[in-house]
Amino acid sequence: MDALINDIEIIKAKTTKINDVDFDNLTFGKILTDHMLECDFKDGKWQAPKVVPYQPITLDPSAKIFHYGQSVFEGMKAYKDADGTVWLFRPLDNFKRLNISSKRLAIPELPEDYFMNGLKALLKVDSDWIPRNEGSSLYIRPFIFASGKGFHASPADEYKFIIACAPSGSYFSGEVKVLIEEKYSRSANGGVGFAKAGGNYAGQFYPTQLAVDKGYQQVIWTDDNTHEYIEEAGAMNIFVRINDTLITGPTSDRILDGITRKSIIELAQSKGIPVEVRKITVSEVVEAAKNGSLKEMFGAGTAAVISPISGFGYKNEDYDIPEMEDAYASFLKKHITDIQTNKSEDPFGWRYKVE
């Protein structure tokens, strides 16, 4: 493997910004490391990736990313354990999902070794940037966008694949209350909701702002046809616990197949927690909140890890979800982060050592 890592050309930054960084007070995704991976698609193929100093991107104003939203991305994290070893979590799943997203957006798929070896080379060069503090990690953002030119509404002939990294703390600060959406939607049947396509996120900003103005932090999306089924949140899949059963909706072409979600399903099952993967109606959640059987609700995603939800709004009513002892959320969060950060055994083989 090492030979392949070394196959990646490295152009080192002349200076480092790391001394300006307060690693004890990291926010999310604002401070970027010294390097990035860069790889261009042109002349019909992906060119060799390179690690280069983190630097601005220069594009023609007619580059298709500015006009037609042709872009996809991924979100991953790297962790450093007590021995200084660097770990990723199921990175091949991110790679595969990136290509699934690319295909739906008519972006050429990436070779696996460009992604994996490029990522590993970058993490080696920027290894000092990987936080060791509890609750912090290096957030990794692989993304691809259309750099090819022209106003014709058709796929570009050139693309850029970049991996940039940001040492980050937690995604949410404070409690998370959600609004169950009755009007706006995130995705269509037969649309791009299952892809991590840029446009899926911008479309959520306005409805989310309306929810924030009403005192919520996030929107829970429902299906666009009836608004009767709970789908997912902005960048998290959703779990509810009714009595002792943990329930999450099935994935579909409207919903992202989250890596945290599927890991939680497996982890919970292995711990003897009853898990159901089935459609969740808004009315059963409201009913359960009313009769006290709704014990927990939480979001699950790479950025937010597991985020307990303290209440939800629906049809102008607010429902509290009181914090409980022995919550599944804290139990599962501890188990999954212990695996991620090499503090426990990894019976599932999810952890991936970067060497």
Next chain:
Amino acid sequence: MDALINDIEIIKAKTTKINDVDFDNLTFGKILTDHMLECDFKDGKWQAPKVVPYQPITLDPSAKIFHYGQSVFEGMKAYKDADGTVWLFRPLDNFKRLNISSKRLAIPELPEDYFMNGLKALLKVDSDWIPRNEGSSLYIRPFIFASGKGFHASPADEYKFIIACAPSGSYFSGEVKVLIEEKYSRSANGGVGFAKAGGNYAGQFYPTQLAVDKGYQQVIWTDDNTHEYIEEAGAMNIFVRINDTLITGPTSDRILDGITRKSIIELAQSKGIPVEVRKITVSEVVEAAKNGSLKEMFGAGTAAVISPISGFGYKNEDYDIPEMEDAYASFLKKHITDIQTNKSEDPFGWRYKVE
């Protein structure tokens, strides 16, 4: 007005590319003029727009356009008549729609004078680029994208508004056959389909490629829930003529409120053509094609003007729409382009003189 036009700062290009351009053989949207309008949103407000030499844009890799598809655009055309006077077509409608799109995408709305005066100043500086040839025009692309930084999935704090122009010939070359879509969708109820949001276009590329591979030029989108209603095409609204009635679907939050569409409705009505604005089912179109009452089908949009459709595919069957004499498409196209290019009276007040 002139004083305001002159309020726009102009920085002229040192050289011109115009002598390299073959105005008799223009394609669509590939050759850009010498200048562009540029206007930044920062510190909470839109800064004064400037006309500057057409030049590359430099952005941080964490600029939100690369990650979250936060962008909107417009498409307009400028025409030069025999006297050299420059005309736009209903430009205020484009301005208003841009702000409608921006609002849905959580992008700050633009002041009208920045848009209109900026556009007029740009057209003045690049006036020599406006083609006079029949069938050609200056395609104008106003667009706004998120230039603000950070990986948090929330609206950016900085944006760029740019207008770039490309002397262009026709959008389609050759006949247009369409595929009525049964699986994929363009937009969701409660989504962003009515906005000219970048992400709406990238999502169409893959299904369109599948259609192109089968020998069609465009997809006709249907509703994402039942796929039983005809909605619109990639960058055109759709009209069908059954017997002598011209029918187009109503706009909705899934469909772009096209300026060409609404102009055609008004124009046709004023010429005594019976027009119906109502939902169109795929089955009635198939039925009409079978029994010979489907006389015409055409797309309508700024880029494509009026594009007759020569046939459609649905459920693995192909249906021809034979060319007819006295087609509404050619009649309406002639009338609308005569108005646009100042060859006829403009009883509707649609034409807008640029001075």
